[in-house]
């Protein structure tokens with residue numbers, strides 16, 4: 471068993487108290503992927519691990535881990551502890567959603583650096599956000615893309631027709647948009663306007679700074695939310711539905 475100490479950047483996705491003074495954390499590392507680690511004694515007032523192991527912190531930690539066993543965090547410093555994420559219920563709910571979804575869908579110990587960067591970016595943006603909607607939708611869409619489920623948004627997956635009509639339908643099993651003719655009368659698919667499709671496209675392609683200039687109507691907001699919910703639940707199953715249900719207790723799109 472290899473128990474050498476390693477140092478790596480991470481975000482704290484989840485955490486729970488354990489024993490008298492410890493916490494068990496789910497950490498997403500840049501180089502080591504997702505790993506469960508124990509922070510011993512961290513609930514004691516003078517613990518030096520406190521700042522780096524707070525929920526949603528972006529940190530650099532030293533840990534030792536053997537294959538198949540719980541890692542042990544031995545040192546840590548916060549790069550940015552993102553205190554705003556623990557300030558109010560909406561922020562806690564949104565950041566918890568990100569942590570819960572990533573914990574549910576990522577395998578243990580597999581390096582996925584793009585997803586680590588997505589997690590850091592999403593949490594950093596959420597910490598300064600007045601309206602988390604576009605940030606959460608950006609996160610969901612890019613996560614789907616990183617996991618290999620990028621939806622086709624430029625043309626109908628049935629006939630190849632471009633996005634020129636006013637209304638489309640979202641069909642997760644077929645991988646993206648359907649035009650009215652190809653959808654037939656299927657009521658299981660979610661209807662979506664061309665404007666909402668364009669916003670989804672931009673969330674996939676645009677540089678993040680430009681995304682904050684997007685203006686979206688309440689109708690488009692609802693359509694985007696429904697489309698992504700259908701995609702997430704089809705590809706990621708009940709953990710995605712559960713994370714979404716937990717989020718909806720404290721925040722509505």
Ligand SMILES: [Zn+2]
Nearest residue numbers: 626629649652
């Ligand atoms: Zn078609």
